[in-house]
Amino acid sequence: MLAEVGYLSLIIAFGISLYAIVAAFIGERNHTESMVRSARNAVLVAFGMVTVSTGALLYALMVEDYTISYVWSVTSPSMPEFYRATALWGSQEGSLLFWSFLMAAFAAAAVVLNWKSHRRLMPGVIVYTMAVLAFFLGVSIWVENPFVRWWLDSGAPEGQQVLQAVFQPAGTVQPTATRLAETANGLNPLLRHFGMAIHPPMLYLGFVGFLIPFAFAMAALASGDLSTNWIKASRRWTLTSWLFLSLGLMLGGRWAYDVLGWGGYWAWDPVENAALLPWLVGTAFLHSVMIQEKRGMLKAWNMALVLGTFSAVIFGTFATRSGLVESVHSFARSGIGVPMFLFWFGVTFISTAMALWRYNQGMLKDEHEFKSLFSRETLFVVNNVVFLAIFFAVFWWSFGAPIVSELFFNKVVTYGEAHFNQYLWPLLLALYVLMGIAPLSAWGYTSVKRFGKAILIPVILSVVSLGVFFMMGMTDVLSLVGYWIVLLAGWVAIYETYRGFMARQKIHNENPLQTVAALLQRNPRRYGGYLIHLGVTIIGIGIIGSTVYQAETQQTLETGESLEIGGYTLTYHRLDTGLVSSDGRIIDRATLTLSRNGREIDVISPRRDFFPESEMNTMTIADAHSSLENDFYVLLVGWEEISTQRATFKVYINPLINLVWWGGIVLIVGTLAASWPHAILPVRVRETMRKGREQ
Amino acid sequence: MTDTTWEKPKVEGKQLPKSNRIQFILAGLILLGAVAYLIFSGTITGGQYFLTVDEVVNNPEYEGRSVRLSGAVLGDSIVFDAETLSLDFSIVHIPSEFDNLAETLHDAVNNPDATQINVHLDNEVIPDLLQHEAQAILTGTLGEDGVFYATELLLKCPSRYEEAVPGQSIVEGQ
Numbered sequence: 001m002l003a004e005v006g007y008l009s010l011i012i013a014f015g016i017s018l019y020a021i022v023a024a025f026i027g028e029r030n031h032t033e034s035m036v037r038s039a040r041n042a043v044l045v046a047f048g049m050v051t052v053s054t055g056a057l058l059y060a061l062m063v064e065d066y067t068i069s070y071v072w073s074v075t076s077p078s079m080p081e082f083y084r085a086t087a088l089w090g091s092q093e094g095s096l097l098f099w100s101f102l103m104a105a106f107a108a109a110a111v112v113l114n115w116k117s118h119r120r121l122m123p124g125v126i127v128y129t130m131a132v133l134a135f136f137l138g139v140s141i142w143v144e145n146p147f148v149r150w151w152l153d154s155g156a157p158e159g160q161q162v163l164q165a166v167f168q169p170a171g172t173v174q175p176t177a178t179r180l181a182e183t184a185n186g187l188n189p190l191l192r193h194f195g196m197a198i199h200p201p202m203l204y205l206g207f208v209g210f211l212i213p214f215a216f217a218m219a220a221l222a223s224g225d226l227s228t229n230w231i232k233a234s235r236r237w238t239l240t241s242w243l244f245l246s247l248g249l250m251l252g253g254r255w256a257y258d259v260l261g262w263g264g265y266w267a268w269d270p271v272e273n274a275a276l277l278p279w280l281v282g283t284a285f286l287h288s289v290m291i292q293e294k295r296g297m298l299k300a301w302n303m304a305l306v307l308g309t310f311s312a313v314i315f316g317t318f319a320t321r322s323g324l325v326e327s328v329h330s331f332a333r334s335g336i337g338v339p340m341f342l343f344w345f346g347v348t349f350i351s352t353a354m355a356l357w358r359y360n361q362g363m364l365k366d367e368h369e370f371k372s373l374f375s376r377e378t379l380f381v382v383n384n385v386v387f388l389a390i391f392f393a394v395f396w397w398s399f400g401a402p403i404v405s406e407l408f409f410n411k412v413v414t415y416g417e418a419h420f421n422q423y424l425w426p427l428l429l430a431l432y433v434l435m436g437i438a439p440l441s442a443w444g445y446t447s448v449k450r451f452g453k454a455i456l457i458p459v460i461l462s463v464v465s466l467g468v469f470f471m472m473g474m475t476d477v478l479s480l481v482g483y484w485i486v487l488l489a490g491w492v493a494i495y496e497t498y499r500g501f502m503a504r505q506k507i508h509n510e511n512p513l514q515t516v517a518a519l520l521q522r523n524p525r526r527y528g529g530y531l532i533h534l535g536v537t538i539i540g541i542g543i544i545g546s547t548v549y550q551a552e553t554q555q556t557l558e559t560g561e562s563l564e565i566g567g568y569t570l571t572y573h574r575l576d577t578g579l580v581s582s583d584g585r586i587i588d589r590a591t592l593t594l595s596r597n598g599r600e601i602d603v604i605s606p607r608r609d610f611f612p613e614s615e616m617n618t619m620t621i622a623d624a625h626s627s628l629e630n631d632f633y634v635l636l637v638g639w640e641e642i643s644t645q646r647a648t649f650k651v652y653i654n655p656l657i658n659l660v661w662w663g664g665i666v667l668i669v670g671t672l673a674a675s676w677p678h679a680i681l682p683v684r685v686r687e688t689m690r691k692g693r694e695q
Numbered sequence: 696m697t698d699t700t701w702e703k704p705k706v707e708g709k710q711l712p713k714s715n716r717i718q719f720i721l722a723g724l725i726l727l728g729a730v731a732y733l734i735f736s737g738t739i740t741g742g743q744y745f746l747t748v749d750e751v752v753n754n755p756e757y758e759g760r761s762v763r764l765s766g767a768v769l770g771d772s773i774v775f776d777a778e779t780l781s782l783d784f785s786i787v788h789i790p791s792e793f794d795n796l797a798e799t800l801h802d803a804v805n806n807p808d809a810t811q812i813n814v815h816l817d818n819e820v821i822p823d824l825l826q827h828e829a830q831a832i833l834t835g836t837l838g839e840d841g842v843f844y845a846t847e848l849l850l851k852c853p854s855r856y857e858e859a860v861p862g863q864s865i866v867e868g869q
Contacts (some may be wrong), residue, residue, distance in 0.1 A: 150865055163868050175865045181862040369817055373718055382726065389730040393737065401738055402745075412745035412791065414763055416847065419741035423733060554818070556778045618823045637820050638777030648777040650820050 003068055006056030007147040007166050010097075013049035013104070014137040016042050017130040021128050023129075026224075029122035039126050046133065047108035054101040057146050058088050066180035069164050070094055070146045076186030078584045086197040090187050092321065092336070093146035095200060100136045102201075102208045107133060110237065118233040124219025125212075132211055135343050139507070144336045150175050189585075189611045189619050192417060195255035199248055203275055206245025207313045210278060212237035214310035214351075217303060221354040226299070226363045231289055234306070239675035242286060243668065245279050250664040257657075258622075265660065268420035273398040274316035281309040284387035290525070291377050295443065296367030298377075300359055307323055307351040312391075314344040319399060372445040379438040386430050393424060421547075429482060432540060435489035435533050439496055458491035465491070474655075479548040483541065490537030493530040502529070518597045520673050528674025535670055537661030545656025554637065554650040566653045568632060569595045570604070575639055575647055586610040590636050592648055594625050601625065606649065608635040628662075630655045727790045743834065747790035748810045751837055758837045765789065766812065767803040768850075774851025782816040786831050796851065800828045824850035 020042035027035030061084050066072045074087040074094065089095040107129035115122060123342065135208035140146065148164040151172035163169055191197075200616050211235035252272065253265035266272065285305035291298045322337035358364055370378055396417035405413040438452040440446075474480070497519075504515050520527050555563045557572040564570075571593050579587040589607035593600050602625040609619045625632040631654045639647035707848030745763045773784040787809040793799040803809055804827065814833060825831075829852045835845030 152866065159863065162863055179865060370719060371715070373715075373722055378719075385726055385730070389734070392730075393734050396734060396738065397741070401742065405742075413742035414745045415737075415741055416743060416763070419737065421738040423741060426731075426733065553782050554820075620820065620823055635820055638775070638782065648780075650780070 002056045002060040002065055002092075003147040003149050003166055006053045006060075007047045007141075007145070009053040009056070009142055010137060010147075013046045013053065013100075014134060014141060016046040016049065017134040017137065020046060020130040020133070021127050024123040024126035036123050036126075039123065040115065043111050043126055043130065044108050046130070047104040050097075050101050050133075050137070052106040053598070054088070054097055057094060057097060058085065061085065064181070066177065066184050067149045067174055068146075069150055072150065072180060072476070073185045074187050076184040079179050079186060080583055083192055083197065087187050089200045089204070090191060092292065093140070093144045095145050095204075096136065096144050096321075096336075098142050098201070099204050099208060100133060100140060102204050103133050103136060103211060103388030104206055106212055106237075107215075110215070114233050118216075118229060118646070120223060120225055121216055121219040121230060121233060123614060124222045125215045126214040127222075128218045129211055132347075135339075139336060143339065150180065161196055162550060189609070189617075193255055193259050194250045196259060197233075199251035199255055202244050202251055206241050206243075206248050207275075207278065207317065208239025209280065210245060210310050210313050213241070213306050217306045218351060218354065219495075221351075221358050223304070224363065224596055226358060228293060228296075231292060231302070235289070236675050238286060238289075239671060242279070242282050243675065245275075245282065246664075246671070247668060249275060249279060250661070259619075265657075267396075267633050268398075268415075268417045270398040271320050274319040277316055277395060278312040280310050280387050280391040280394070281305055281312050284384045284391075285309055287380055287387075288384050291380050295377060297370075298374050298381070299366055300355070300364040303355050303364060304383075306356060306509045307348075311344065311348045311351070314340075314347055318344050324352050335455075374441065374446045374448075374451075376438060376441045376443050377448070379434060379441050383431070383438060385528060386427055386434065390424060390427050390431075393427070394420070410577075411490060425482075429485055429677075432485045432489045432537075435536070436485065436492050439530070441531075455492070456585040457489055460496045461491040461495070462487040470656075474549055476548055479544055482544050486537055486540035486544065489540075490534055493537070495535040497530050524676075525674050528670050528672075531670030531673055535663045535665070535667030538659050538666055540663075542656045542659030542661075542663060545659070546654045549655045551653040552651065554648065556646055556648040558646055563649075563651070565651055567596060568653075570632075570649070570651060571595070572647060572649070580610075584612065586612065588636070588639075590639075590649070590651070592634065594632060604632070604634050606634045608636055626658060628656075628658055631657045713780055745791075747791050748786060748812050751843065752810050752812055752841075758839065761834065761867060764812075764833045764835070764845075765770040765791070766831055766833075767800045768825060768827060768829045769804055769811075772813075773821075774824060780818050780820065782819045782821060782825075782834075783813065784825070784831075785811050785813050785833050786833075787811050789830070796830060804828050812843050813841070814845055816845050816848060819848065822848060822850055824852050826852065827851075839860055 020039045023035050023042060024039035027037075027039055057068075060068050061075055062081070064071070064075065064077065066075075066082075070091065070093050071087075074090040075084050079087075087094065089098045107126075110125060111122065114125070145166065147166050149166065151165060151166075151169055152175050153161055153169070153172045155161055155171060163172060168174070177689065179380060216230040216234040216237075220226050238444040252275070257265040284301065288298050288305060289302050292302050318337070318340035322340055355364075370381075372378065397420065402412055403416055405411055436458070437451075437455070442450070442453055462484055465487050469480065469483050475484070475512075481544065490692050500519055500523075501512075501515055504519060505512070508515070508518070510518070551566050553563065553565050557563060559572060559574060562569050562571040573588045573591045573593065576587065577588045579589060581587055587607050587609050589605050592604045592606075594602045594604055601607070604623045604625060606623045607621050609621060611617045611619070620635060622635045624634065624635055631652075633652040633654055635650040635652075637648040637650050740815055742764050743759070744767065746757065748764065748766045751757055751762065751764055764786075767789050769785045769787060773782075775782050787803050787806070788811075789799050791802045814831070814835075816835075825848075829850045832849040832851070833843060833845040834847035835843055838844050
C-alpha cells in the first residue's frame with residue numbers, strides 16, 4: 001500500500017511539474033494571468049505530492065515495512081527510531097527522493113513569498129525550478145526508485161529467484177515478513193552518529209537552495225529585466241542556502257573528526273571537495289553582489305557566478321552520486337551517472353548561452369568603471385579571483401587532472417591531502433589578508449593616509465594578541481606569521497564594529513543592547529558580515545593550531561601505569577569487555593584518568609564497538625577531554641587477548657581544535673544576523689521601511 | 696555614522712586615465728600569472744600515479760617514487776603488533792576498471808595466480824575496515840625489498856552495502 005501511494009504520487013508530481021512549466025511559459029507569452037496563476041498552483045500541488053511520496057517512504061521506515069527493498073536495505077529491527085527516521089537519506093534512492101522534497105519545498109516557498117514583490121520574474125522562476133525538479137523526480141521514477149519491493153519467483157533458477165519491482169510480477173509471491181525482518185541489512189554503523197544524521201539534510205538544503213537564486217537569474221535573463229530586481233529577490237535565498245551549506249560542511253568535518261578518528265576533519269577527499277566547490281563560488285558571489293548593488297558594476301560577472309554556483313551544485317551531485325571520483329570508468333557503475341552528467345551539461349550550456357545572448361545585447365553593461373587599484377571594488381574583485389583560484393585548483397586536482405590523465409595518457413594521476421595542504425595555504429592566507437584590508441578601503445579610491453589611520457589600532461591589537469600564542473609555546477615562525485594575518489582580519493572586524501557602536505552611542509541615548517540591535521537593523525550585512533569574518537578568524541586560528549602543533553604518542557600500559565605527554569599524565573585503570581548496549585552492539589571499554597599538575601581533570605573511556613548483525617563489524621570510538629585549549633584524544637588500539645591487564649593506546653593532543661567548531665557557530669550566528677534583519681522590528685516600522693524602499 | 700564619510704566616492708565622474716588602465720592590466724596579469732603558476736606547478740609536482748599491483752610489481756621504474764596503489768586485502772595475511780603499531784598485510788591485484796567492486800574483490804582473493812604484494816605500515820592503528828576482501832588504497836613507495844611501504848591507508852568494504860545481486864539472502868533455506 002505504502003509503495004503504491006508513494007510511487008503514484010511521485011508520478012503525479014512529475015506530471016504536474018511538467019504542466020507547471022508549460023502553463024507558466026504559455027501564460028507569460030500570451031500575457032494570460034490565469035495561466036500563470038494556474039502554474040503557481042501547480043507548483044504548490046507538486047510540492048504536496050512529493051511530500052506525500054516522501055511521507056510514505058518515511059512511514060514505511062518507521063513501521064518497518066521490509067517488503068520495500070529500500071527499507072530492507074537501510075534499516076533492521078534492532079535500530080532505534082531516530083536512526084530509522086534518518087535512514088530516509090541513508091542511501092541513494094531515499095536521499096534522492098528527500099532531495100526532490102526539499103527542492104519542491106524551496107520552489108513552493110519562493111513562489112509564495114516572492115509572488116507579489118517580484119511578479120514579473122515568477123513565470124521564469126516556475127519554469128526553471130520545475131524543470132530541475134522534474135529531472136530529479138524522473139531519476140527517482142526511472143533510475144533510482146525508492147519504492148521497489150521484494151518478490152520471490154520460486155520457479156526461476158537459483159540466484160534469480162529474488163526480484164525487485166514496484167508492482168507484483170506475474171507468478172511471484174511476497175517473501176514472508178519474518179524472513180525479511182531477519183535478513184534486513186541495517187544502516188552502516190559508520191553512519192550512526194548524530195552529525196551524520198543531520199549533516200546530509202543540511203548539505204542538501206544548501207545545495208538545493210541555490211536553485212532559487214539560479215532560477216531568479218535565469219528568469220531575469222529570459223524576461224530581459226536585468227535590473228537589480230533578481231538580485232534583491234534572490235539575496236536572502238542565497239544567504240540561507242550559504243548558511244545551510246556552511247553548516248553541512250562543518251557537520252561533515254565534525255563527523256569525520258569524531259567517527260573516523262585520527263583527529264582529522266578535512267582530508268581534501270574528492271567527495272568532500274565536490275561539496276566545497278559550490279560553497280567557494282557561492283561565497284565569491286555573496287561578496288561581488290554587493291558591488292553590483294552599491295555601484296552597478298560587475299553585472300555580467302555576478303550573473304556568471306550565480307549560474308556557476310548552481311552548475312557546481314549539479315556537478316557535485318553528479319560527482320558524488322555516480323561514483324565518478326574513484327575512477328572515470330566507474331561512471332557506468334551507477335545508473336545515475338549518464339543522466340546526471342547530461343543534465344549538468346544541459347544546465348551549464350543553456351545558462352551560459354542565455355547569459356552570452358543578453359551580454360551581446362549590451363544588457364549586462366556596468367554603470368561605473370574601476371578607478372583605482374586601491375578601492376573597495378577592486379579588492380572585492382581580487383577576493384573573487386582568489387576564491388575562484390581555489391575553486392579551480394580544487395576542481396582541477398580532484399577531478400580535472402585525474403580525468404584528463406586517464407582519458408589521454410591512460411594513467412590515473414591523483415592528488416592527496418598533503419598536496420592540497422601544501423599548495424592551497426598561500427591562497428587561503430591571501431583571503432585572510434583581504435579580509436583584513438578590504439573592509440577598511442573606500443569605494444572608488446582609498447587614500448593611503450586614511451587607510452593607515454584605520455588599520456593602525458587593529459595592527460597593534462593583533463601584535464599584542466599574537467603574544468598570547470607565543471606564551472602558549474607556539475614559536476614556529478611561519479605559524480606566527482599565519483596567526484598574525486588571521487588575527488588582523490579578526491581585529492579589523494571587531495574594531496570596525498566597535499567604531500560603529502561608539503559612533504551611534506554618541507548620537508543616541510540608548511542602552512548598549514539597543515545599539516547592537518540598531519546597528520544590525522540598519523546595516524545587517526555589514527555587521528553580520530563582520531561577525532562572519534570573526535567566525536572565519538576563529539576557525540583559522542583553530543586550523544593553524546591543530547595542524548602545526550598536533551602532538552601524538554602511543555604506548556602499551558599495564559593497569560595502574562601512566563604515560564606523560566605535553567604536561568598531562570594519563571593513567572590506565574581497567575578494561576571492561578563484552579558490555580552489551582541496548583541496540584545490540586557489544587562494547588569493550590577502557591577506563592583511564594587524565595591529570596595535569598597532579599590534579600585529576602577527567603575520566604577518559606575510549607572503546608571498541610562490535611556490531612554482531614553487520615559484516616563491517618567493529619568501530620573504534622575515541623574519547624577525548626575537550627577544552628578550548630585542546631582536545632586530549634585517546635584511542636584504544638588493542639589489548640592482550642588472554643588478560644586485559646595490558647592495553648595499547650594512541651594519544652593525540654590537538655591544540656585549539658575546538659576553535660574550529662566555535663568559529664563555525666559564530667559564522668552561523670553572523671549569517672543569521674545578516675539574513676534576518678527585520679525580525680526584531682515592529683510591523684509598523686517594517687511597513688514604513690518597505691514603503692520607503694519601494695519609492 | 697563614521698563609515699558614511701568613508702564611502703563617499705572621491706573621484707566620481709572623472710575619466711579613467713590611460714596609465715591607470717595599464718596599471719589594472721598589469722596587476723591583473725601578475726595576479727592571474729601567480730595563480731596559474733601555483734596551479735600548474737602543483738599539477739606537475741604533486742600528482743601521484745594511481746597504480747595496480749601488476750603495474751607496481753612489473754615496472755621497476757616506480758621503485759622509490761611516491762605512488763598510490765589499489766588492491767584486495769588477504770585476510771589471513773594481516774599481522775598487527777599493537778605494542779609497536781606496526782601493521783603488515785598482503786594485497787592482490789585487481790584491475791583498474793571494473794563494474795562491480797564486490798565481485799572484483801571476491802574474484803581477486805580467490806585467484807591463486809593473482810599478483811601479490813606485501814604492504815607495511817608504521818605507526819598505524821589497525822583500521823576497523825581492514826578485513827578479508829576489502830579494497831585497500833595505499834599511498835607510499837615500493838622498497839628495494841619488494842615490500843610496499845605505505846604512509847596512508849584507505850579501505851572500502853562493499854560486501855554488504857553494495858551487493859552484486861542484492862537480496863539473495865531473502866530466499867528461505869540459505
